[in-house]
Amino acid sequence: MHELSVATSIMEKVVEISNDNNAEKIKEIELEIGSLSGIDRASFSFVMECLKESYGFPDCNIIINYHEHKFICNNCGNMFTDRFIGSICSECNDGLLTVTGSQDVKIKSLLIE
Ligand SMILES: [Zn+2]
Secondary structure, three states: OHHHHHHHHHHHHHHHHHHHOOOOOEEEEEEEEEHHHOOOHHHHHHHHHHHHHHOOOOOOEEEEEEEOOEEEEOOOOOEEOOOOOOOOOOOOOOOOEEEEOOOOEEEEEEEEO
């Protein structure tokens, strides 16, 4: 499962950062996930909730921010959002679109004590 491996590597990184800072407690983890990462939101937050218990910080608050990708039409410059890649422009029906957005999964901030 893709979500499990991504969540596990985030947790490993969180533990590494908190160890480097001699933290006793991880209070909050804030993540940023690009919509092109292929992460399923429901499974991902479920996996994160499970992992925080097995990693020993069950009280940690996990905030996940999702960023939607956008399409920009190369013909008329129209910018719009659409779930699927391979769409056509909603204004001029042109098919040449540039996708902006990210595949990244990042730790935005970490609150440790
Ligand atoms: Zn267009």
